Amino acid sequence: MAAIAGQPTRKTPWRAAIRDARLWLLLLAAVLTLVDGYLIFVVAPTDAVLGHIQRIFYIHVPISILSFLGFLLCAIAGIGYLIRRGESWDRLAHASAEVGVVFVTLALITGVIWARPVWGVWWTWEPRLTTTLILWFIYVAYLMIRQYAPTPQQGRVWSAVVGIIGFVDVPIVYYSVQWWRSIHPVQVIGPEAADDALEPIMARILIFSLVATLALFGYLLLERMALRKTEDTLAQLRRDANSD
Amino acid sequence: MELLRGALAIAWKDVRLELRSRDVITSALVFGLIVVVVFNFGLNRAPGSLAPVAPGLLWVAYAFIGVLAMNRAFTRELEQGGLDGLLLAPVSRDAVFLGKMLGSLIFMLVIEAILLPVFAVMLDLPTLSPTLGLVILLATVGFATVGTFFAAIAVQTRSREILLPVLFFPVIVPVIIAAVEASALVLQGGPMTGVWTRWLPLLVVFDALFLVICPWIFGFIFEG
Amino acid sequence: MELLRGALAIAWKDVRLELRSRDVITSALVFGLIVVVVFNFGLNRAPGSLAPVAPGLLWVAYAFIGVLAMNRAFTRELEQGGLDGLLLAPVSRDAVFLGKMLGSLIFMLVIEAILLPVFAVMLDLPTLSPTLGLVILLATVGFATVGTFFAAIAVQTRSREILLPVLFFPVIVPVIIAAVEASALVLQGGPMTGVWTRWLPLLVVFDALFLVICPWIFGFIFEG
Amino acid sequence: MSITADNPDGGSVAIAAAGIRKEYGDRAVLRGVDLTVGWGEVAVLFGANGAGKTTLLRILAGLTRADDGAVRLAGRPMHRRGNRARRLVGFAGHQTMLYNDLTCRENLAFYARLYGIRDAGQRIDDALAQLNLSDRANRRVRTLSHGMQKRLAMARAILHEPAVLLLDEPESGLDAASVATLGELLREWAASGRAALLTTHSVEVGLAWAHRALTLDGGRLTGDVPGYPSTGSG
């Protein structure tokens, strides 16, 4: 734990690399987002039926999809943690759950904003919406269980377990539009998407948005993991200071 | 073999304890009756408004009863030693899980069986068919599986009573939805293709999924 | 004086234990949201059918939370010595009763207060008025009084099976019914004469009755 | 704390029980127990497992109702409404009567409030110090070892400076140092004119601490040795 003392010490190369990766990702995400904004608000055609509000589509969809990615990572990292017990697995699981929750929250918010003009209500108990809300609950519970556990160790195991079981809801969110055929539009991305679901230009901008949001996602994830690592180090130092 | 032996021993012990005190079944029945009575007084104000809601009511009541039963099943274990007796035994964690799950499943099925005719009369459910029984069985397997799992976590915390529903409901909602939809179709008495082609398979898939995942990760949640 | 000192000490201890798990508020909120979601998914199949059902839903949810709260309040006492610590102290049994009752009451009221706006939004409750608050307060007092009393009996294992269903259910249902009727009237926003002339007085009478009887006989149920 | 000042009408004996009977179903546990413990006296109660020691102590403490017989503490009847008698008793039994999720100090503070103790903060510090728990004062009971929890239960029992102390196997689970501390505490207890009745399975400890040894057998007190030579200073 000598590296904490304040004076610059030699860093392991991979740590420096990750640090750099975070910087580059931040830059990349910033640039891509700017370009994406230009594409969405200037280049993309105005929707014939829905009008300008339809542009929120390019934000809503990538964000929703990437929250799924967050939860997928969380489940995988949870399995990894249960089997390997590496702290880094838990850091990945924790960080991806938090980023996933942020993204799902944003999906809900953009959805609500979109719903008001096109459906006339902020909220309705529609399957896609409800299952998304439930997804939010599950991962809020994921974060709560860490707090509730008697020991941090148990918190890690329990949350891993919740993350694994909770992932079951993700495919349900995805397929909900098909099973119930309600007012929420059907899939444009993923295994169930029709080939001609979108105009080519729209599809291309959507893919660009997806890449931009992915960069943002990656940056947030790495940043959060680094922060968790610092927190862990701090806790360890405190323990060492107290025990002797 | 060893799995079955352990699971049956635990389930049988739970059944015996329950027969001795009858507290899970009693309190669940009381609660179920309260639900029905309250709904009858509270909801049956606009005549005819209850029929479309009935399947939902049925499952909401069952879900809450499930939470009660699961909670009890585990607090009983904690009485004199926090599950240690079970964890010491040379049976795998899966067996412990299956045993507790089987016990809860039996209680819930008994309670549901008792309440169903009551609900049928009071909520004016149109038809009771074997298909409904199948729906109830499948959904209850899902309840008991997920519920047992989360109850095992929740009892180890201070806020156990409130944490269980917080963990349990979001995960179980899909099962509830499928059960409500299927029950609605069955109770309407119309063509039941939707039941057989969509909802029952969905319930089976959920059950299978949970029955594979839950025992597997159950072993991890008892590490102090 | 001594009555108050004992009762407040006990209630304050319960509140402190509750606050210890800092996140009661959060989990209560989440719990309430989930209840609404479950109800909605279960019941909201025929659009518009939820409004007449809302008061009933509200009280079923509250009743469920009440059962949880009461359960929790007494299992906690039993943890390390079956209420002995309280019974040893030089405070009358009434004080013990009032203390436990107060603790449950506070807990329930806080949760109800948090959940009411949530329910209002999600169940689309028409109007929230101070009168509704009064109804909730009065009904919760009744619930906590009777609930505390029977929870204490449930501690004495032998009588648990017989007394709980036979007494608790018939005793509390009138309170729930009155609460549902009153809430329905209030929520409809129409003339509230029925509330003031019938249901509120009824609740007051129930509460007064329970508050006199329960502490009085409470002392007797701890003689082994 | 002067006992006579506290009990102006005070009985001349600390504990007076007469004709105590208790049956559980078909099993007669106590068949007429007569017992007196005087002020300034520490009495020890021996008896096999199941002899009824705990039952007797709980009856004296007013926790269990005897089928027959009367209990007076410092001359005051101990019954359901016996608040005045209850204030005089400190009891620690097999169970700790503590709240696992409160800290040591919070547990004692709660009981201090229940007993209406004035200078609670000071008393709590004293009691914790007496039982060597000062360094765990702000830890939750859940995190204490078994012996520490037993000590905290003892601290709870002496917190309100009762005139009569009833201890059920107080030394079991305590380490040697704590047993010595407890012996010291009981010696001072008796010296200050208060009374104590304890049970134990350790003949050694019992005889070292007590002025008088009693044996409970077959539901009756046998072998009451009133003049048992005090080994209190050993």
Add this chain to the structure above:
Amino acid sequence: MSITADNPDGGSVAIAAAGIRKEYGDRAVLRGVDLTVGWGEVAVLFGANGAGKTTLLRILAGLTRADDGAVRLAGRPMHRRGNRARRLVGFAGHQTMLYNDLTCRENLAFYARLYGIRDAGQRIDDALAQLNLSDRANRRVRTLSHGMQKRLAMARAILHEPAVLLLDEPESGLDAASVATLGELLREWAASGRAALLTTHSVEVGLAWAHRALTLDGGRLTGDVPGYPSTGSG
């Protein structure tokens, strides 16, 4: 019951623990404990309240997970999936692990089924007789006295004839006769080539029963006296 027949691949030592560490939050309880107990040996573990005796025993029994270190029982690793190792262990601790509303016999029958014991009826009768509980066989645990419950917990621990017995303060709460019975049981235990590790606060009892005394202090084993003269026949 022959140990070697039961463990054909059996380790040469009964309990082998190496480098056991355990922290609770910021408190290091065990700081690297190495311990071996051989077959035919009874070892006693002394230590003040809070020294970590219970923690160590629970780790050996597989109930608590150590932060670091390895445990082998009869050469088999004790970990989460260590069913084979768990079958070899009998453990009785501060808590009884009994179901209050089942009778003694029902409790044992349940555990017999869990352990897959063949001639369960006979074994249960034997275990009850060994701990002097035959007359209470059909009573609910709730109605037993404290010491009887502890004895039933012990009966539960030896029911499946484990090769290794871990007992946390077994003598506390037991009356003199039961303590003698338990001593006898442990002597036979060792004589038949099995092993036991127990903790106690009674130096007298510990030294009378054990071949070897260990002391746990500051999170480490100190004063391991391997050649401690056996007083097993006393």
